[in-house]
Amino acid sequence: MIATKDWLKASWDAGTDLLRPVGVGEPKPGQVSTPLMVPIRSLGPTYRERITAHLLALEPADRYLRFGYPATDEQVRRYASQLDFEHDDIFGIYNRRLELIAMAHLAYTALPEHKNCAEFGVSVLKSARGRGYGARLFERAVMHARNEGVSMVFIHALTENTAMLKIARNAGAVVRRDGSESEAFLELPPASLDTRMTEMVEQQFAEVDYQIKRQAKQFWDFLAGVQEVREGVRNARHQSAE
Numbered sequence: 001m002i003a004t005k006d007w008l009k010a011s012w013d014a015g016t017d018l019l020r021p022v023g024v025g026e027p028k029p030g031q032v033s034t035p036l037m038v039p040i041r042s043l044g045p046t047y048r049e050r051i052t053a054h055l056l057a058l059e060p061a062d063r064y065l066r067f068g069y070p071a072t073d074e075q076v077r078r079y080a081s082q083l084d085f086e087h088d089d090i091f092g093i094y095n096r097r098l099e100l101i102a103m104a105h106l107a108y109t110a111l112p113e114h115k116n117c118a119e120f121g122v123s124v125l126k127s128a129r130g131r132g133y134g135a136r137l138f139e140r141a142v143m144h145a146r147n148e149g150v151s152m153v154f155i156h157a158l159t160e161n162t163a164m165l166k167i168a169r170n171a172g173a174v175v176r177r178d179g180s181e182s183e184a185f186l187e188l189p190p191a192s193l194d195t196r197m198t199e200m201v202e203q204q205f206a207e208v209d210y211q212i213k214r215q216a217k218q219f220w221d222f223l224a225g226v227q228e229v230r231e232g233v234r235n236a237r238h239q240s241a242e
Contacts, residue, residue, distance in 0.1 A: 107121070118154070135167050155186075156183055157181070
């Protein structure tokens with residue numbers, strides 16, 4: 001049984017950790033990095049089409065780094081169609097237009113002797129790079145993995161994928177290079193009350209953020225439709241007057 005004071009402290013710590021700012025790119029000399037809120041939402045099977053669209057929108061170089069080979073559109077679609085949402089976990093970041101600009105895949109092994117292991121993969125659109133999204137997705141995935149009983153997270157990446165390997169090293173992972181490929185592994189401590197409360201708060205925050213963005217998009221789409229009708233009526237009047 002968790003004491004009330006411990007629960008309240010964990011809830012407060014989770015909220016303050018969630019509000020920790022992330023710098024947008026590298027600040028110029030004399031400038032301070034802009035704080036950024038990053039709501040990260042869990043994605044289910046109903047978002048498969050958006051996931052596919054996100055992966056297809058990756059630049060050729062980014063697609064190569066994400067999959068480890070120059071994946072064709074058909075191979076990307078096959079990967080997205082085979083995502084197992086019941087077994088794995090997918091996390092995503094949306095912009096104001098509800099476009100999936102960054103996503104992470106936390107894949108769990110099917111081998112019973114390695115059930116406490118998971119593999120992490122991430123992709124970020126070119127337009128959204130330099131904002132710390134990859135690092136925050138890694139933090140989110142690691143926290144969820146701890147809460148799911150995972151004790152080790154692996155990252156398999158091309159050695160030239162310096163951004164991904166930097167995220168792993170900054171988290172304390174051990175990185176081993178083998179020619180053109182590298183393996184990183186990070187040992188995780190057991191879940192705690194803080195990690196469980198933090199994940200609960202982050203999930204709620206991301207859900208509220210998504211619903212606000214969805215309603216805003218519907219409102220602006222409605223206004224755009226009204227404006228289009230008005231333009232049509234105005235043009236029809238001009239044509240009839242000629």
